[in-house]
Structure formats: C-alpha cells, structure tokens
Amino acid sequence: MRVALGADHGGYELKEAIRKHLETQGFEVSDFGTHSNESVDYPRYGSAVGSAIIKGEAELGIIICGTGQGISIAANKIPGIRSAVCSETYSARMAREHNNANILAMGARVIGVGLALDIVDIFLKTEFAGGRHANRVNLISSIERGETI
Numbered sequence: 001m002r003v004a005l006g007a008d009h010g011g012y013e014l015k016e017a018i019r020k021h022l023e024t025q026g027f028e029v030s031d032f033g034t035h036s037n038e039s040v041d042y043p044r045y046g047s048a049v050g051s052a053i054i055k056g057e058a059e060l061g062i063i064i065c066g067t068g069q070g071i072s073i074a075a076n077k078i079p080g081i082r083s084a085v086c087s088e089t090y091s092a093r094m095a096r097e098h099n100n101a102n103i104l105a106m107g108a109r110v111i112g113v114g115l116a117l118d119i120v121d122i123f124l125k126t127e128f129a130g131g132r133h134a135n136r137v138n139l140i141s142s143i144e145r146g147e148t149i
Contacts, residue, residue: 001059001060008066018062047078081102
C-alpha cells in the first residue's frame with residue numbers, strides 16, 4: 001500500500017517517526033514534507049497529501065500539525081478527501097470503517113509517539129464496512145458537488 005505523509009513544523013518529528021515505522025513494515029511512503037522544524041504553513045502539506053490521494057499516487061494519507069485540526073481542515077477542502085482527526089484508536093477505526101476516511105490527521109502536541117503509531121496501525125489495517133455506511137459517504141459526496149440532500 002502507498003501512504004502519503006505530510007506535516008508542518010509542529011508535526012515534523014512525529015512524521016519522521018511514522019515514516020520510519022511504515023517503512024519497516026514494508027509500506028511505500030511518499031513524504032511531502034516538511035523536512036525540518038523550520039516554520040511553514042500547514043495548508044500546503046494537507047493539500048499536497050490530499051492531491052496525491054485524488055491523483056491515485058497514494059491510497060491513504062497521514063497528516064500532522066500541532067493539533068491535527070488546521071491541516072485536516074485544509075485537506076478536507078479537496079473534493080473527495082475525508083480527513084479525520086484522531087487522538088485515540090477507536091476513532092481511527094471508526095473513521096475508516098464507517099466514514100471511509102482516506103486521511104488520518106493527528107496532533108503532535110496532543111499525543112505521544114507510541115499512541116500515534118498505534119493509531120496509524122489501526123487506521124491502515126481497517127477496511128471500509130460499506131453497506132449502510134456507503135450511502136452516508138455518498139451523501140457527503142453529494143454535498144461536495146453542491147447538491148441538496
């Protein structure tokens with residue numbers, strides 16, 4: 001599986017830990033930066049990861065900023081992206097299983113590395129359940145197209 005990674009300066013160190021964790025498990029990782037702790041603008045990295053998913057360059061994405069909120073909001077502006085901010089494993093599992101989230105967002109200033117790696121593992125191994133949940137995801141897509149639901 002191909003996974004796209006992106007983070008601002010606040011998430012740089014956690015992104016690096018996640019990248020190494022994924023590579024040791026055999027994932028193909030595309031790292032969209034940032035590549036240092038120097039201050040940068042998180043929307044650029046949320047957008048880069050979201051665009052990679054829409055273009056088919058990665059199946060899933062992981063984005064990190066200080067809280068996970070800003071970078072997730074930026075990624076969610078891209079039609080077809082369903083980014084979920086998760087700070088524990090249950091939400092990560094439900095985001096994939098029920099919402100077919102294609103990006104996991106986390107806050108490096110909110111959770112530690114150990115918990116973040118557990119969240120990543122759950123997110124990546126959980127499949128979308130489909131069924132009644134597919135209709136709900138389709139309704140989200142209708143909203144993106146400007147349709148009244």
